[in-house]
Amino acid sequence: MNARWGRDLGLGVKFAFTGGREGHIRVLLTAVGVGLGVALLLLTTAIPNALSVRHARDDARMDYTYGPPRAKAANTLVISDADTTYHGEDVRGRLVEPEGPKAPVAPGLTRYPAPGEMVVSPALKELLGSGDGALLRERLPYRIVGTIAENGLIGSRELTYYAGGKNLAAHLDGWKTARISAFGRPSASSNTLDPVLLLLILVVFVVLLMPVAVFIATAVRFGGERRDRRLAALRLVGSDSRMTRRIAAGEALAGSLVGLAFGTVFFLLGRQLAGSVEVVGISVFPSYLNPSPALAALVAVAVPAAAVLVTLFALRRVVIEPLGVVRTAKPTRRRLWWRLLLPVGGLAMLAPMIGQGRSNGDFNTYLVIGGVLLLLIGVTTLLPWVVEAVVARLGRGSLAWQLAVRRLQLSSGSAARMVNGIAVAVAGAIAMQMLFAGVQGDYTKNTGRDTTRAQMQVNLSRGADFGRAAGQFAATKGVRKATAIGSTELGDRDWRSGPTGTALVTVGSCAALREMARLPSCTDGDMFVATGGTNDADVAKIVRPGRTLHIDDVNGTGRGKDVTWTVPGGLRQATAITGPSGTRDSSVLLTPGAVPERMSRLLSATVYLSVDTSVPDAFEHARNTAARIDPLADAMEWSATQRSAQFSSIRTGTFAGAICVLALIGASLLVSQLEQLRERRKLLSALIAFGTRRRTLSLSVLWQTAIPIALGLLLASAVGLTLGVVLLEMVGSTVGVDWPSVLGLTGAGAAVVLTVTLLSLPPLLRLMRPDGLRTE
Known part of the structure; x- marks a missing residue:
């Protein structure tokens, strides 16, 4: 049996690369879609290492002293904290005065600057040399004599400097100014997170990665209708239905393998680009982004395996006969009961932790991840049923409306797949926003400062x-x-x-x-x-x-x-x-x-x-x-208020991840939209040949996108609000809905889809030509 599976999958891989122009385009579209997802997965697997390196480098340059005061010696350095802020960005500054030839040298430096001189990070040097840095240049009246090496910085866009000082020992206080004999944290720091913050991290990772998985599953099904029609020819030469499905899975496997290669290239390009950008105050060096070998291997195995399984699952309702494909003559109605089991199961996994708060220990990691996953997967399983049920009842309207509705009635599954990812992302974002809003009061304290008297x-x-x-x-x-x-x-x-x-x-x-x-x-x-x-x-x-x-x-x-x-x-x-x-x-x-x-x-x-x-x-x-x-x-x-540094860093990281996921959503949706237009090229050309106006066809394509996305966002809002309420009950916070944020997140999802639709209009107009009916 294993030999038969291997032979059939190999045959599918061969067909993918030898199937002519159509096969090559399908493999390319699948590879690009899968590659974008793989790139983000590889980036995610590299995040733990990046955070570890940042913390290690920050610890290595720690210059605070503990214990009794030190006496001046040949190996001591007097160092003063001269941090400042410029246009909302932190600038790390140190005044240094070595007291002997053996004074410790800070990481990233080869020697200390003399009084009146300074060594700066590349980003600070760039800022000081620009017009935007004029006021900061006035604040730092030192001559630049060098730059800090990478091992002395925690990020590529970090603003930091070391300047030579004089008579710093007169300011020794153990706080702003200290005498040290070595850099580095004297003992391991305790960064234990309380249970609520740990829950936030778990939810954030699940919510950000789930849309990626959905998009990869969608990408391996690009060109499915054309592929199934090609597979009908295999039945004429003696292939049975099971063998045909395995060959189809082999074609998907080929696209996913090329997608792995594309994803690696995309990741390497993004890794290099990461050194020149800053996202919500966070920057890294390319060398930080090294994926964990074990996690990278898991991605390399899981993506092709998922491609095969998704294809076999998708073909379970398709009958491929020697004379054609039976798909839409009389589609069977989708069943609701098993689709409801997933979100209900998710709620059942989270229910035991309701009311636990932070006083009853850590939340069960497996139940949290499993419960959130099942609820979000429930969006992907419920959405096709919702779309099918709603479009079946839609009828009268303009010609563009009728064309769109009929198309959705015939292929509601394809329409739902296209918006699954955005629906999952919005549902997760709403739940995250509710959780952040609900617990932020616990991590925000009143400073007591009277900002009306002084600022x-x-x-x-x-x-x-x-x-x-x-x-x-x-x-x-x-x-x-x-x-x-x-x-x-x-x-x-x-x-x-x-x-x-x-x-x-x-x-x-x-x-x-x-x-x-x-x-x-x-x-x-x-x-x-x-x-x-x-x-x-x-x-x-x-x-x-x-x-x-x-x-x-x-x-x-x-x-x-x-x-x-x-x-x-x-x-x-x-x-x-x-x-x-x-x-x-x-x-x-x-x-x-x-x-x-x-x-x-x-x-x-x-x-x-x-x-x-x-x-x-x-x-x-x-x-x-x-x-x-x-x-x-x-x-x-x-x-007037001050927020916990740990809570702020988690929230900042979440926004950075959300930006990456939204970028992936937009790119993947565009690829998906172009693939669907390519599938309908002859249909569009036929309608134009019969005299249908381009405006009518353009509006019909817009309606085909708008109806599923509206239903998807409504379902996402319902699931997101449910998950948010459960999470708030788990941490013991007052349940409340920040409706402006919910509407804002829903609007952001709709804006991504609208942007993708507008970008797809130029290729749509090119496809709407009668000569598209030509064939060879």
């Missing part, structure tokens, strides 16, 4: 002249108001031994202090103690006239000399209010005239900026001012 915060180095900085910011283009304060902490004991009670000290002008407390009259030189906020007990305990308190030296690390301050008499009472940052602190409030020199050198400076967002690049101008005042300044735009 930006700039943290300056310890000891900076924040009063002068406020004036420079106030004169910056786009800045309405600048409020500058200095702060530190007071302890009842030396910070080396650790205080038992602490109190915050806030220094600023009278106008600045009024942002933190309600004050009586105020002039420079006044001192207050604000109560009614947090830490009231400690303030009342240690802030007493005549008591000597110890000033925090370098964020409580106990490095440096013990600096003290004696609480003076005459502290006036004030009431703490909520500051721009969202905190209400009980503290000692001092105007600049009341601050001794020894304290002013230890103040951490913060400037709150009110920005006129109507001014172009207002935030960039503010960042440039911050860089001029202090190269180590940390300028941050404020937002």
Whole structure:
């Protein structure tokens, strides 16, 4: 039996390549359709490796220090965090100052730049050399002396630089500036995902890959009608029906094997292209995209096997006789019961996990994948029945409408296959959107910042002249108001031994202090103690006239000399209010005239900026001012909420994958549409020869596309909403439907189909000629 199967499949492969022009075109169309799907599958198998390499390279250049402070030595490097943001893109920056000949060299560098010089990533060099990078060039006043090699970057479009610094050791704080003797993460980091995030990842992979599988299954059936008519000739020379089906499967196998080759080429081209593009903030080097050998082998085996099985399944209702093919004389009605079993089975697999949330451990991986798969496969099995049931009841209308409806009544299966992929993609996207919208509140927290009072915060180095900085910011283009304060902490004991009670000290002008407390009259030189906020007990305990308190030296690390301050008499009472940052602190409030020199050198400076967002690049101008005042300044735009980094990365990755899938959908639909037009060439030519207007035929083709896609999108919406509700019940979130998103996703699916239809009109017009009836 195996020998018979091998002989018949081999005969089908031979016919595919020796069947003349028609056979070659069918193999080419199948290969292109399958190749696009294979390319995306190979890309998917390469994603785990790409993420692993990105994390490994990020860990390898880690420059934060842990443990006790290091002393200056021949193998130490002082490095400062100088990150910034430009037009919404992160720019990773480091100021470096080697302290000896054995200082560790950062990955991607051969030597460190001298003060006034910098080494940049290729993408940053390109940006700085363009007109779009003018404001950033002003912020980075260093001469470019080299580029960072690939092993020092996590992506091809990453913006990063290393610049030479001076006297960085004066800023050592273990946070922005550190002394290190090696790069790299000191210990393995814990990136354990909570169950809900893990569920998100599982659903995302299933939803993004399912349309790919559907398109591959559709592609191997290209040219099916013509193929079946050719196979009828085999019955005349003695082939039985089973042998004929196996030969047909061999033809599909040939197309899928060529498709594997095409897919490999498409993947290699896409892999090379990946190095020059950035999708939703993510970029990679081509070398990152190496598919797992085991997964690539699985794709190489699964695609041809699927081609054979799909072809045999498709021919189960086709009777190929020696004198022709019995397909449409009186098609049997499709049965509904077994089609409903798939989505019902999917719901049954997901049902045991309803209400589990994140408190009852991880969700069962196999049940999640199986349940979501069955529900999405249910779309592909239900859609042919829905299309058949609806078009059977359609009747009167214009000539174009009647031509379209009759064609759909005769071949509803082909019409449903063409839109299966888009329906599955939309159903999965709706479910994903509902799940993301339902759980995002759990991963989004309120920052407490009052964005009506300030829209930006700039943290300056310890000891900076924040009063002068406020004036420079106030004169910056786009800045309405600048409020500058200095702060530190007071302890009842030396910070080396650790205080038992602490109190915050806030220094600023009278106008600045009024942002933190309600004050009586105020002039420079006044001192207050604000109560009614947090830490009231400690303030009342240690802030007493005549008591000597110890000033925090370098964020409580106990490095440096013990600096003290004696609480003076005459502290006036004030009431703490909520500051721009969202905190209400009980503290000692001092105007600049009341601050001794020894304290002013230890103040951490913060400037709150009110920005006129109507001014172009207002935030960039503010960042440039911050860089001029202090190269180590940390300028941050404020937002009312902050989202979990893990949740954001999953959502970003999902959008990147969705873009790739939509591109595949569009390309595959176009190939499918062209294949169907080719199949109908003689029919279209005959109608033109009988005097049918081109406009009528064009409208009929449009209706043939519009009716199935409308039914497919309605079914996809129903299944997507059902799956979304079940997933929300599983994570314990409130069930709600974001109708604008649902309508937007449905509209996106319809837009893809409309675009493909418009692109297929030129070849349609070329086919609508009477000379298409010629034959040899």
